[in-house]
Amino acid sequence: VTLLERTTRKLKLTQEGQQFLIKARKILNELNAAEEELQKSDQGTAGLIRVDSATPFVLHVIAPLMHKFRECYxxxxxxxxxxxxxxxLLQHKTDVAFRFGELNDSSLHAKLVCKSRLYIVASPDYLALKGTPTQPEELEQHDLIGFTRPTYINSWPIKVGDEYFFAQSKIKASSGETVRQLTIRGHGIARLSEFEIWKDMEEGRLIALFEDKIEH
Structure with missing residues (x-):
């Protein structure tokens, strides 16, 4: 289909081109109107949203953002x-859930929101008492803090030989926040995510170990 006719002096629309232009303008007008309606509806957004996540993510990421969110909505x-x-999540009528790792086979839809580095950390008091490990193999001689489940979380991002180090922990907890508190209080060495401990490292409550050996 020819939409334009070209002469030596000018371009002009064919009959088909004029019809196409009319329809295109109509579509653009409808899109603009739809966008305006959407913006208006956003201003009146209301209702209940159920959000679910692990305790550390709620405490260290979601909670600090609540003030800004409530200002907007x-x-x-x-x-x-x-x-x-x-x-x-469906049984609990959850609208939005924040989880770590890959989504297993599910009818749910997942979208990558952020990435958080993993660190192996200990408190200054623990290191002063038990010494600072310099090689991954030395971790086996230290007090380690791990998770009750899932067990794969206890596989740390550092290798001993050709295998990733698996923490045989003397203390285990189901919550990352509990692991964090135990680590700060000098009970041992733990593997934790950056989002929950960056401030602890910045303010000296926790010290990162093996930074040059950890795989990210």
């Missing part, structure tokens, strides 16, 4: 639920 009611284990 004052009419939205928010229910924050902390679950450190896998739950049936």
């Amino acid at each position: 004052p009419d939205i009611e928010i229910e924050l639920n902390s679950n450190d284990q896998v739950i049936d």
